[in-house]
Amino acid sequence: MKKSLVLGLIGSVPLFGLSQQFTGFTYDNYAGVHGMVQNPAYVAGSKYKVNVNFFSMSMLAGNNAYELKNSKFRKFNFSDLEENTDYFKSGNTDKKNLWFNTDILGPSFMFTSGKKSGIGLYTRMRTVVNEFNLSDRTFRYMGHSDAIYNTDIEEENLQLKAHAFAEAGLTYGRVIYNNPQHLVKMGITGKYVIGMGAASVYSKKLAVNIDKNDFINKLEGDLNVRYSGNLDAVDDDFSDILDKSSGNHGLGFDLGFTYEWRPESSGWLVTDPTPYKLRVNASINDIGSVKYNNSEHGGSYIMNASGRTTEDLDKQDGETFDEYFTRLENQGILSSHTQAGDLKVKLPTTFRFDADYHIYRRLFINAGTVVNLLGRDKNELSAHYATSFTITPRLEKKWFSIYTPFYYNTLNKKMAIGAGLRAGFLFLGSGSVLSNMFSSKNVNSADFHLGFTLPIYQRVKTKRHRTRVEKTVKEEPAETPKPQPVEVKPQTVVETVVDTVVKSVEVIKEVNVTRDKDNDGIIDEKDECPEEAGEIALAGCPDQDKDGIADKNDKCVDVAGTAKYNGCPVPDTDGDGINDEEDKCAQVAGTAKYNGCPIPDTDGDGINDEEDKCPATPGLPANNGCPEIKQEIAKKVAIAAKSIYFMPGKEVIQNVSYAKLDVVVNVLKSDSSLIISVEGHTDNTGNAVSNLKLSAKRADAVKNYLIKKGIAATRITAQGFGDSKPVAPNTTPAGRTKNRRVELHLNYQ
Template identity: 75%
Template sequence: MKKSLVAGLISCVPLIGLSQQFTGYTYDNYSGVHGMLQNPASVAASKYKVNINWFSMSAMAGNTAYELKKDNFTHFKFSDLQENRDYFKSPNNNNKTLWMNTDILGPSLMITTGKKSGFGLYTRVRTLVNEFNLSDKTFRSFGNDSAFYNTTIQENNLQAKAHAFADAGLTYGRIIYSSPNHLLKMGITGKFVMGLAAASIYSNKALVNITKNDHINQLEGDVNVRYSGNLDAMDNKDNELLDVLKKSTNNYGWGFDLGFQYEWRPDNSGWLATDQTPYKLRINASVNDIGSVKYSNSEHGNSYTMNASGLSTDDLDKKDGESIDDYFTRLENMHIITKQAHGDNFKVKLPGTFRFDADYHLYKRLFINAGTVVNLLNKDKNQYTAHYATSFTITPRLEKKWFSLYSPLFYNTLNKKMAWGAGLRLGQVFVGSSSILSNFFSNKNVTAADFHIGITTSIYQRVKTRRHKAPEMVQEAVVEKKEEPKPVETPKPQTVVETKIDTVEKKVEVIKEVTHDKDNDGVVDEKDECPDVPGEVTLAGCPDKDKDGTADKNDKCPDVPGTAKYNGCPIPDTDGDGINDEEDKCPQVAGTAKYNGCPIPDTDGDGINDEEDKCPNTPGKPANNGCPEIKQEVVKKVAIAAKAIYYMSGKDIIQKVSYPKLDIVVKVLKTDPALQISIEGHTDNKGNQVTNLKLSAKRAEAVKKYLIKKGIAENRISAQGFGDSKPIATNATAAGRQKNRRVELHLNYQ
């Protein structure tokens, strides 16, 4: 890729945007939660007792810059694409726009709570990013040396803006007017929004002229950058997406949707019981996503003036291993960019829209819908806010309780093209696209594509019976049956049965055994092993004085409870440390319970146990609490390096001249991995005391960041600012104040 600022501006932010979601499907009377997102009024007295969305996703991508070869699309070949073979520059000469959409709906539900009301809950994650106003001339120059080099390129109002956020909403809907021929519903959704990330870059005017050897003849203009502070965590390659999201908890906001739904029922009394949808015309109108999210701005989220004329494009490249923070700092130090304005926070609006559709019931299960999504945000006035595109849809559909087939005709104002799609709802699953038919059956190359898919669970309302006419009276003949008299039964004479019971007397002889228990301990003498002494039944009549379960006759320690393993004696403690030998890992040497009977260890063998040794892994001296003595030449070397650390005036940016001295400190710390370092920042008393304290802390942190970048573990470094609280000279003179503006580096083993 050619090195140029224009290419950098275009490639530094993902070009993502958003149009409609779940196109065509949301107009279905059985779309459930998805219809609620389109218009919160639809939750009132819906066709469901309960509708649950487990997971669904809508995605859309398109552009006005490139066209993908149709064969690549139909055969799903999207890797190793080459220009002029697999994709081509679009022939239109308009400013270029690119967009893509992802809308993920998590566990969500809607419930009908009565004849007139219902409510819903939803969870949702969306991403929006727009790119606007890349001129056709600049776009054509990419990859065309003759059109790019030594040509002045001008860009006006170039924008790229991104927003990713999660929202959770509570919806309530109710019928507010009802008559035999008219029905009016109203619904509202309140939503809590957590901002995941936001970024924008725009330039009101930029002039670029670069020679073929990458010399910059002209690069002037403005560049305005805003991005949420949690994105700075991406500088650390060890951080994962979860680490970035954890830092986004302070970015949040609130929003709401408000909607109305009207149904016209011109002949409501004539609908059959089998009809699930008793309206002839349904009209939806709603405003959605009214609200905003407040973000903490990154330190480098500023407005800059830009001037790199006379430099090389190499100066604009982000170097290997250079963080975003270092990159912006370097550009500022080189005066390529000059900061003009900064705000600690910036606000990103939600993508507000007005949504309207009219649904006409053609015949039995056939419907046709005409709808629009109108963007309410001006893209030029909302330079931080990514938003939806205005779009129009006409969707005929066949709709039944467990089955729907729909085919939307979709027009997006971004690419000004009509697309034709298809969708299917079968039971609990739905899948569709607003462009699949036009992309597969048209001879043109592909500039946009989309799909949606989801799985739900539903419990339907019961449909009440209605008839065309009043039911006819049906007379039923009553047939009387005469009961014939039952014949009288003559009782049979009773028969006397004499039963003779022979009683057999059995004589049982009880032989009483005469037994003796001389010591009265409950064990007969014949079984008593100690018949002359009262004892325990469990021990065959023998006594157990210490009650340890070992009979006295076998107990070698009859007066002290013990264990059978040791013949009635306690478990021994050979070394007398209070821990018996079975639990003592060092039974021959007295120790402590903390170390399982072993003595406190001395890992480094310097004669100082680890609990008292401040450097337990490095042999040291008692005078240094077990740590070795730091050589004076090392202390002196680090102290000299500390005096050679210079900063930009009034800032915490370390000047490059300081790097060689700091590298000496790095070498010292790498030579002895046990060494630790504390960094102290100090200022003079000029200016505000609070500001000085903050500046001194930032300067100490700047040294810490440098050492970490050079490979020193963070847990070996501490940094603290003291402001002007610890002067080493008088602040009354310039020389004294210069001495007080310092960084001190202290080595230690603790």
């Protein structure tokens, strides 16, 4: 494939998939080792005396770019697929992303070590692959070579990341609080990680334009490559990676908590084997990293393949990655910018949270989320999981469970519906099988999980409700005493009247004390504005603009403000829409981009930096802020260009040309702001494609000479035009001689 590297850089097969492992199954109270892996607190107080996992795996993949014909998926017929017949490009315009995960759990076990504690040990191997930010425009060109030719393609923040690693984990969990209604567990897992391989390629900006004859008109940008040293010896079939251990390792840990609520008056039987009404799990997983020996080619490069052909970028058969990158550097296609040190790859850290509600007897419903904690665009080295949400109703029994996860992924932005089954020693399921099998829409994601375990359950002592019987005791009623006559003395009546008058006066006083004249809920005694209804928080005073400052203290009653400015808004002295507290140039109108200051003019030439193509060098408006190149300098370079000679039919510069080229070197060294473009041209003798390649190679030869003389590669561009731009007729020997030339053009950067 002639365009293998170019198209490989701007996108491989743009897929994207799901993020959870064993989707829906891990929330089961009988998930065993798999529940422990997702939350280490699970191992404490579990339903198992011992649970052994012999083998289980989960694989998840999908895409937001292509859609497979539904009938093909239902028949599991994936051979001889043709575009626009068996699969189609998705109609969305989102950036295309890849996300592929595998999770293989090897021999593992957990057991209950006491009434409050449990221990587990597991072995595991995972792969995580991401691709992000392939533009929809570029994606539409893929597979349509006529459309991609002679088309400007620009990609930004393009990422491809992959990580494969194995781990062994030791888990300890314990019940830390327990009473009849509340239970809290916590657990921790320490893990030793062996890195099998890691790689990342990202470009912040990449510009591509390919000619129909596979000539590269433009391929420029930054290229940041990081990969573990054990990949250097890998050839095209990747078989050697298994023969050479990378020798890389790291440490990690998981931390989890579980809370169970067991209300006594919930209305369900205590004899139920799962005695909680609500269970909440929270955990942080995969905290840690793996340190690799970075390849000697791992670093930041300036890439410039303009003027070459796509054949120059092909990785040859039998060529290792080490040999391939060495060749690109020797050819000047890659120019090292920064050499990286050791490669430190973070584990795919996530925060996991779920709430499990016990509906009745064997029925449960779970709502969970997995949140990626590594970020995406800012994390350019470490592959990671995607943020997702799941709602899973299930029927759960000791030897049997069925579950139906409703799954939503923040990248795919589509709801998937799956199904799963646990029956004795076997479990299997999928987070998307129902959507894919019974929906009329085409398929753009798929996953499955299965495993074989040995369950040995705890012997559970159940409690039974005892009906409370209330006994009615009949007792003989006591004999009712006869009323005795009360003698009322005259003086007693007088005293009673006096007491009544005194109490009435006290009530009147109390009413007067607690009077609230303005009915604002604050008694007048404590109301600072008793004549006008106000706010309780403002001691009864009103606040017309609701800014928390009483009107009596507010100098801007009708406009919300701040206490610092006595109730008035923060001022904007220069009227540029940026308040003085955030405006670094409060007296001069500016823009938000420069924190309220005017657009700077670094070189003081009257042209602001955003319009100045030479912001550090004073220039002229006619030259877009760049200074005018002196005529004597331009003349020197033009004369030198006419004195560059090559061996016939080759790109080798003749020795006689060196003196003139050194003149150009001195010009560039005398003014570091100057840049130069080198253009190669030929006559029309011979094959046009061969002439084009030859002109490009000759331009590169001049560029390489200047670089060897100490001129930075970033100041030089080189391009060949073949016989496409003659300056004289090709019908005469003199005309053809003039057309065989190199042109040098100076400018300011």
